Amino acid sequence: MSRVFVASVGLVPIGDQWHKSISDLMVEAALKALDKCPWAKPDRIIVGNMFSGASSSQEHLGALLASCLGLKGVPAFKVEAACGSGGVAVHEGYVAVKAGLADVALVVGVEKMKDILTPQATKALAMAEHADYTQVVGTTFISLNALIMRYYMEKYGVTREEMAAFPIIAHKNAVTAPHAQFKRAITLQDVLNSPMISDPIRLLDSSPAGDGAAAVLLVSERYASKENLVEIIASEVANNYFLVVEREDPLFLEATYIALKRALDKTGLKITDIDFFEIHDAFTITAALSLETMGLSERGKAPRDALNGKFELNGEFPISTFGGLKARGHPVGATGVYQVAEAYLQLTDQAGPNQVKGAKYGLTHNFGALDITTAVHILKRVG
Amino acid sequence: MIPIAFWRNRRRYYNLIGNKCKSCGKEYYPPVHICKKCGSKDLVDWEMPKEGKVISYTILLEPAEEFKPYAPIYLGLIELTNGVKVIGMLTDVRKEDIRIGMKVRATLRKLTEDRDGGQIFYGYKFVPVE
Numbered sequence: 379m380s381r382v383f384v385a386s387v388g389l390v391p392i393g394d395q396w397h398k399s400i401s402d403l404m405v406e407a408a409l410k411a412l413d414k415c416p417w418a419k420p421d422r423i424i425v426g427n428m429f430s431g432a433s434s435s436q437e438h439l440g441a442l443l444a445s446c447l448g449l450k451g452v453p454a455f456k457v458e459a460a461c462g463s464g465g466v467a468v469h470e471g472y473v474a475v476k477a478g479l480a481d482v483a484l485v486v487g488v489e490k491m492k493d494i495l496t497p498q499a500t501k502a503l504a505m506a507e508h509a510d511y512t513q514v515v516g517t518t519f520i521s522l523n524a525l526i527m528r529y530y531m532e533k534y535g536v537t538r539e540e541m542a543a544f545p546i547i548a549h550k551n552a553v554t555a556p557h558a559q560f561k562r563a564i565t566l567q568d569v570l571n572s573p574m575i576s577d578p579i580r581l582l583d584s585s586p587a588g589d590g591a592a593a594v595l596l597v598s599e600r601y602a603s604k605e606n607l608v609e610i611i612a613s614e615v616a617n618n619y620f621l622v623v624e625r626e627d628p629l630f631l632e633a634t635y636i637a638l639k640r641a642l643d644k645t646g647l648k649i650t651d652i653d654f655f656e657i658h659d660a661f662t663i664t665a666a667l668s669l670e671t672m673g674l675s676e677r678g679k680a681p682r683d684a685l686n687g688k689f690e691l692n693g694e695f696p697i698s699t700f701g702g703l704k705a706r707g708h709p710v711g712a713t714g715v716y717q718v719a720e721a722y723l724q725l726t727d728q729a730g731p732n733q734v735k736g737a738k739y740g741l742t743h744n745f746g747a748l749d750i751t752t753a754v755h756i757l758k759r760v761g
Numbered sequence: 762m763i764p765i766a767f768w769r770n771r772r773r774y775y776n777l778i779g780n781k782c783k784s785c786g787k788e789y790y791p792p793v794h795i796c797k798k799c800g801s802k803d804l805v806d807w808e809m810p811k812e813g814k815v816i817s818y819t820i821l822l823e824p825a826e827e828f829k830p831y832a833p834i835y836l837g838l839i840e841l842t843n844g845v846k847v848i849g850m851l852t853d854v855r856k857e858d859i860r861i862g863m864k865v866r867a868t869l870r871k872l873t874e875d876r877d878g879g880q881i882f883y884g885y886k887f888v889p890v891e
Binding site: 511512515522526579619624 | 791819
């Protein structure tokens with residue numbers, strides 16, 4: 379089996395891209411990555427996307443991207459795992475290269491969220507849950523997270539103010555991230571005064587809707603002598619029971635736990651060996667649950683640890699180094715690819731003011747819905 | 762909401778009918794195809810108890826399109842007396858009176874209706890027990 383390397387990445391700034399279609403976004407990200415490696419000719423294309431049908435009346439994204447790039451004869455297809463589509467797309471690219479079925483896998487994550495109105499986007503996002511038993515009682519994805527957030531705060535006696543630590547860190551890191559949707563810092567008062575969406579979730583507890591696309595070019599060990607490579611040393615995907623109410627402990631992210639454990643077992647690493655963590659902070663509550671499930675905080679203690687600086691860029695375990703889902707943005711099906719691209723930038727010292735100095739290992743963590751499908755990647759600096 | 766999909770499951774929504782494993786006795790709502798506890802495929806439809814308590818709740822100000830006319834909607838995470846957890850709307854209650862631990866009972870109510878004047882969607886909601 380081949381080793382798998384990231385050879386280059388391409389990032390489209392996230393935001394309102396009214397002037398670009400979903401194919402424009404995909405092509406822009408892909409060309410940014412391909413132009414850095416003129417020697418690379420993709421022999422596999424994977425597109426991660428959640429709801430192009432609902433947002434753009436467009437499916438069949440794999441072949442569409444290949445065709446737009448002037449390619450014929452390439453296995454090219456879309457994979458979907460809700461908000462985890464991007465992480466799963468990277469996994470599929472990894473699998474193809476690892477297995478020797480591809481030498482150059484182009485992985486693109488894309489989402490067009492701003493061509494439709496908020497209620498339509500809300501409906502599209504709710505499709506990540508079991509339609510027959512959540513949508514019919516009026517639940518949206520945000521309200522589901524709100525139920526879990528209140529449950530968490532109640533169980534561990536965590537205050538509203540403490541929870542706000544996570545969006546504040548995310549926004550702080552996004553200030554100097556060129557591709558971030560919100561390049562501005564926020565204060566505790568900003569969080570507490572932001573509009574209520576689904577009590578206790580306020581606007582600034584929630585990742586924003588945005589258009590975006592990111593690309594990573596994965597290559598086999600045939601190209602191991604090329605410059606600026608980062609190795610993917612683990613790529614794991616796991617599922618959890620679909621409905622949160624089916625789970626013994628709704629505050630423990632079992633898919634995250636299993637995928638992470640496999641990744642660590644296969645690499646022989648401990649969680650504390652990892653230098654930074656791109657976590658799935660779609661909501662304030664998912665940041666807390668992710669860090670606690672990963673063992674970076676004790677149960678119920680992540681918000682307090684965040685307040686004490688543990689997860690800052692210069693802290694013990696830096697998270698969301700370019701702003702995470704909250705502030706870099708969360709174009710849902712693209713997010714997992716942004717994370718891997720960001721880990722690549724960190725591990726090739728191209729992160730600018732966001733650089734985690736001397737980072738050797740980076741972890742990305744991306745899930746669909748609330749930890750229903752979870753992809754974990756560990757990347758390692760080469761040389 | 763897809764009318765036929767709702768119609769197909771209507772009895773489950775009306776009476777909270779899930780299922781029960783004939784082998785180990787574990788109860789489920791929503792129903793499952795294979796028992797998650799013992800792996801048996803031998804399950805029978807089973808009506809959930811109607812009483813439970815609120816273990817979490819939210820006031821949703823921005824619901825999906827079908828529920829817009831009823832915003833804000835109150836949603837509860839309810840633990841039924843058999844231990845099964847379900848999510849459902851809370852009704853006949855003032856926002857300020859909702860609290861964790863509150864005892865509730867499932868009742869049949871209108872959830873929403875087909876926008877084109879078609880089907881009215883009925884299902885369970887939870888009301889406080891005095």
